[in-house]
Every structure is written in C-alpha cells, then in structure tokens.
Amino acid sequence: MKVNFSLSLEEKLQILSDAAKYDVACTSSGSDRRGKKGSLGNSCAAGICHSFAADGRCISLLKVLLSNECVYDCKYCLNRRSNDKVRTTFTPEELCSITMEFYKRNYIEGLFLSSGVIKNPTHTMELIYQTLYLLRTKYHFRGYIHAKAVPGASPEIIEQTGYLADRMSINMELPTEKSLHTLAPGKTQQSIEKPMAQIQGKIIDYRLSLGKTASMERFGQNQYLSSTIFTDTASTLSGASSLALEKTAFTPRIQNSRSLSVPIDKQKKRPFVPAGQSTQMIIGATAENDYELLQVTQQMYQKFDLKRVFFSAYIxxxxxxxxxxxxxxxxxxxxxxxxxxDWLLRYYGFHAEDLLSPARPNFNILLDPKCDWALRHLEIFPVEVSHASYGDLLKVPGIGNKSAWRIVQARRQGTLDFSALKKMGVVLKRAQYFITCQGKMLYRTPIEEDFITRQLTGTDKKTAWEAEHPQTYEQLSLFDHHFLEVPPTVEDSCKTFWGQL
Structure with missing residues (x-):
C-alpha cells in the first residue's frame, strides 16, 4: 500500500468521500434530539436523507471513510490491501473540522463514518471513538451520527462508541459463511455477529430502562400490526444473557486517552444507539438466490432486532x-x-417462506414481490374491500398500510367505490385485478395467472428497463453539481411518502 502523508485536506476529502460510496445507508435517522443552548445542531427522526434519490431528495450526510487503508484483502473491495491505490487517513481533528465547517455552511445535517481497518480492528475503532467524542464534547455537535462498528474490535470501545452515535452498523458483507470464506478470507460470520449481539444487548437494556419493548418502538400504538416476523426480543433474551455483556469502564488506548474517556456516571444517562443498528449485504457477487437472501434477512431481523438490512448490488x-x-x-x-x-417482511406480515420457496427461489424480476406472490395465490382473490380484514387487505397488490387503514376506517361510515379507493391512495393499476367493491370488479377481468401477468408486466417493462440501464452509478459528490431532467411521476411521489407496494 502506498500511504501518502503529504496530501492536503481537500485531497484527502476527495479520496475518502469517493471511497465511501459503496457503503449503503439510505434511511431516515430514526432519532429525535432537540437543539440545546451552547450546542450546535439537532436530529429529527425523519429529517436526514442518506442517498441521492431519483425524485431529487438530497443526500445531507457527510458520507466518508476515516481511512482507505486496510489490512484485509477482500476480493470484492476496491480498498483491499492488494490494490495499488493512494492511501490516506484523516486525523480525528481533521474530520471534526470538516464536519463542523460543512454543517455551518448548511451542506450537511449529520455524519456517516466508516473506515478501512488500520493496523487492527481495535485501533481503528479507537480512532472512530475519538472522532465522535470530540464532536460531541469539544465541538458540542448534537446532529445525527451513523458510525460503523469494526468486527473484532474490543467490546469496551464498541460500547463507548455506542453512547456517542445515533446508529451503529456492522456489515455482514456476504450472506453465508461459505461466501465469506471464498471472497473475504480474513472475516468470519462469528466475528461479525458477536458485536451485533453486544450492541443488541445494550439497546435492550436501555429500552427496558425506559419501559419500552421492541414492538412499541417499531409499530407504536398501531393495533393492526401485531403479526410480523419480529419477536419481542426483550422477552426472548434472558436478563442474565443481557447483563453478561461486559460493562466495565474502559479508557481507549490512544494519545491523551484519559481526557477523552466518558465518566461512568454521565455515560449511564446517555441513550445507547437510540436509532438502532443495521447491516448490509452485497448481492450478485456470489451465487445465492433470492430465497436464501430473504431467509438470511429474516433471521437477522429476528436474531438481532435490526432496524434495517440493506442490499448493495455488486458493481x-x-x-x-x-x-x-x-x-x-x-x-x-x-x-x-x-x-x-424486505418491506413486506417488516410491515406487511409476510415471511420469507410465504414469498419464495426452494421450488421457486427467485422473484419474477418484472413484477414487484407482492404481485408475484398474489399471482401464485389466486385462490384467495378477488378480495371484497367492504368486509375484508386489515391483514387480507395488506396482501392485495397496490394497497399499503396507510390505504388499508383508511379503508377500514371509511367503510364504517358508508359504502366504498373505486373512485373512493383511488382517493385513499390505492394503486388501482395493480389492485384492480385482485379486488371487488360491492361484489363488482373495476373491469371484467379473468382471474388467470397468465392474463394478469401479461397485463402487469406490459405496464412495468419500461420502468424495469430504466432500472436495469441507469445512466450513471455515481453518488452525489461534494464537488459536482447534479440536476434532474425528468420530474418524478405522481405514483413515485406517493411511494416516496407512504411506501405503498
């Protein structure tokens, strides 16, 4: 590796922000924290965008690596040890300075910080911790921070970092142990899952101290969302195993570390990773099918109570x-x-075994997964919207959580017709083949798989082609200007707000 020690701050920023573009984190912050006198910034649960979306939403995080040096030689990674690239590393002070200057200029609302592994995992995690500690204490930054936890790092430094970050994530990288052994020989599934379990245990402890459960945080008071893939982690994880995680005080092994350690009495008053933890899987680099990927995703949600599992198409x-x-x-x-x-797993009551099977392990790429499922279960359709249960309505393509709830509420007041359904947000382009109103369909339609498939794929072919043939793979750059030439459709705008499927 060629480590360059003479680069300017701007040159470092160009290299390390470009190197971070393959780490996916397109989510809202999930953390609320008001502004405070004497401090800078705040965090709103729905106020931070992590990706440059096609509808024009702006990436407002500084998404950057602490370093692109790495001791690992993962075959899929651009920053692997054997690649002949210019290597550089921010100092914690440099990264804090950039973050604050960008925030003051209204370029960003928060920080997404990842890193290659410098020397060893613990040393890398100590540098990340030092950066976050300086931001929270010296610079009094109260904005959103998403930090990567490095597998293999000391549990004590991961815990210390969790009291400073809003969200932490540990990348699974690949879905199976076999894939990891083939493409990332320096990593194991056990080394990745161990810090996940540690973070989960601390999140549970903090949640229980507030009198909350996982289901309360995920669904609030929505009485209709009781059947999901998630179990109440607080009830399945025994108190002994939760408290078994080490809670001793830790002073990071870095220069002037005593001045940076968090006093235990103050540490306990802080929330621990209030926006939860997430992970990422690369798809397409290995031969796993969609069924295997969904099963792993479901297991990760149930095992570690993750907020999100992100998928990254292999480039x-x-x-x-x-x-x-x-x-x-x-x-x-x-x-x-x-x-x-993934949305169907988390919010629609589906399981991986419902959507796919060993006999049919991949989705029809021209159809969204709910349509694909519905076409294989035509025996339960059409659904009569006037008396169908909330759960049955959710299974109809084109009806989402919001529109299903509106239907349940509206039909108590009177009868429904298709024009009323459209006003409620039902996407009739898909739903018309699977529902009836007062015993009638919108059009006379045969309930046949081949016929409905032709109708749906004919409508979606153009969208599918555009998704498979983008003009560029670039992320939003801090140094370039990007302009949208085509405005989003009304339907896409609705999906953006409501997540309708």
Missing amino acids: PLNEDSALPSLDTAPPLLREHRLYQA
Whole structure:
C-alpha cells in the first residue's frame, strides 16, 4: 500500500468521500434530539436523507471513510490491501473540522463514518471513538451520527462508541459463511455477529430502562400490526444473557486517552444507539438466490432486532476468478425487488417462506414481490374491500398500510367505490385485478395467472428497463453539481411518502 502523508485536506476529502460510496445507508435517522443552548445542531427522526434519490431528495450526510487503508484483502473491495491505490487517513481533528465547517455552511445535517481497518480492528475503532467524542464534547455537535462498528474490535470501545452515535452498523458483507470464506478470507460470520449481539444487548437494556419493548418502538400504538416476523426480543433474551455483556469502564488506548474517556456516571444517562443498528449485504457477487437472501434477512431481523438490512448490488471493480467478470451489469433491479420484499417482511406480515420457496427461489424480476406472490395465490382473490380484514387487505397488490387503514376506517361510515379507493391512495393499476367493491370488479377481468401477468408486466417493462440501464452509478459528490431532467411521476411521489407496494 502506498500511504501518502503529504496530501492536503481537500485531497484527502476527495479520496475518502469517493471511497465511501459503496457503503449503503439510505434511511431516515430514526432519532429525535432537540437543539440545546451552547450546542450546535439537532436530529429529527425523519429529517436526514442518506442517498441521492431519483425524485431529487438530497443526500445531507457527510458520507466518508476515516481511512482507505486496510489490512484485509477482500476480493470484492476496491480498498483491499492488494490494490495499488493512494492511501490516506484523516486525523480525528481533521474530520471534526470538516464536519463542523460543512454543517455551518448548511451542506450537511449529520455524519456517516466508516473506515478501512488500520493496523487492527481495535485501533481503528479507537480512532472512530475519538472522532465522535470530540464532536460531541469539544465541538458540542448534537446532529445525527451513523458510525460503523469494526468486527473484532474490543467490546469496551464498541460500547463507548455506542453512547456517542445515533446508529451503529456492522456489515455482514456476504450472506453465508461459505461466501465469506471464498471472497473475504480474513472475516468470519462469528466475528461479525458477536458485536451485533453486544450492541443488541445494550439497546435492550436501555429500552427496558425506559419501559419500552421492541414492538412499541417499531409499530407504536398501531393495533393492526401485531403479526410480523419480529419477536419481542426483550422477552426472548434472558436478563442474565443481557447483563453478561461486559460493562466495565474502559479508557481507549490512544494519545491523551484519559481526557477523552466518558465518566461512568454521565455515560449511564446517555441513550445507547437510540436509532438502532443495521447491516448490509452485497448481492450478485456470489451465487445465492433470492430465497436464501430473504431467509438470511429474516433471521437477522429476528436474531438481532435490526432496524434495517440493506442490499448493495455488486458493481464489478476488481478482476478475479472468484468474481463476476468486469463487464457484468450490476443487478440493480434485483436489488430493488429485494428492498420491496424486505418491506413486506417488516410491515406487511409476510415471511420469507410465504414469498419464495426452494421450488421457486427467485422473484419474477418484472413484477414487484407482492404481485408475484398474489399471482401464485389466486385462490384467495378477488378480495371484497367492504368486509375484508386489515391483514387480507395488506396482501392485495397496490394497497399499503396507510390505504388499508383508511379503508377500514371509511367503510364504517358508508359504502366504498373505486373512485373512493383511488382517493385513499390505492394503486388501482395493480389492485384492480385482485379486488371487488360491492361484489363488482373495476373491469371484467379473468382471474388467470397468465392474463394478469401479461397485463402487469406490459405496464412495468419500461420502468424495469430504466432500472436495469441507469445512466450513471455515481453518488452525489461534494464537488459536482447534479440536476434532474425528468420530474418524478405522481405514483413515485406517493411511494416516496407512504411506501405503498
């Protein structure tokens, strides 16, 4: 590795912000924290965008690596040890200075901080901790911070960092132990899951101290969302195993570390990772099918109570016999379908075994997963919206959580027709084949899989082609200007706000 010690701050920023673009985190912050006199910034649960979306929403996080040096040689990674690249590292003070200057200029609302592994995992995690500690104490920054936890780092330094970050994440990278052994020989599933379990245990302890459960945080008071893939982690994890995580005070092994350690009495008053933890999987680099990926996703939600599992379509960057060829197109549409299926798992009461099976392990890429499921279960359709249960309404393509709730409320006051359903947000383009109002369908339609498939795929072919053939794979840059030429459709705008499927 060629480590360059003479780069300017701007040159470092260009290198390390570009190197961070393959780490996915397109989510809202999930953390509320009001402004405070004498401090700078705040955090709003829905106020931070992590990606540059097609509808024009702006990335407002400084998404950057602490360093692109790395001791690992993962075959899929651009920053792997064997690649001949210029390497550089921010000092904690440099990164704090950039974050504050960008915030004051209204460029960003928060920080997304990841890193290659410098020397060893614990040393890297100590540098991340020092950066966050300076931001929270010296610079009094109260904005959103998403920090990566490094597998293999000391549990004590991971715990200390959790009291300073809003969200922490540990990348699974690949879905199976076999895939990790093939493409990332320096990593193991056990080393990745161990800090996940530690963070989960501390989150549970903090949640229980507030008298909350996982279901209360996830669904609030919505009485209709009782059947999901999630179990109440607080009830399944025994108090002994939760308290078994080490809670001793820890002073990081860094220069002037005594002045940076968090006093225990103050530490206990702080929330621990209030926005929860997440993870990321690369798809397309190995041969797992959609069914295997969904099963792993479901297990991760149930096992570690994650807020999100992110999918990252593999972009060929390195030439290797174990990887797809460099001319392989990134599976962007497959990534999109997996995100839609993930939404069904978390909010629609579906399980991985409902959506796919060993006999049919992949989604029809031209259909969204709910349509794909509905076409394989036509025996339960059409659904009569006038008396169907909330759970049955959620299974109808084109009806989401919001519109299903509105239907349940509206039909108590009177009869419903298709024009009323459209006003409630039902996407009739898909729903019309699966519902009746007062015993009648919108149009005379045969309930046949081949016919409905032709109708739905004919409508969606243009959208599918555009998703598979983007003009660019660039993320929003701090140094370039990007302009949208095509405004979003009304339907896409509705999906953005309500997450309708």
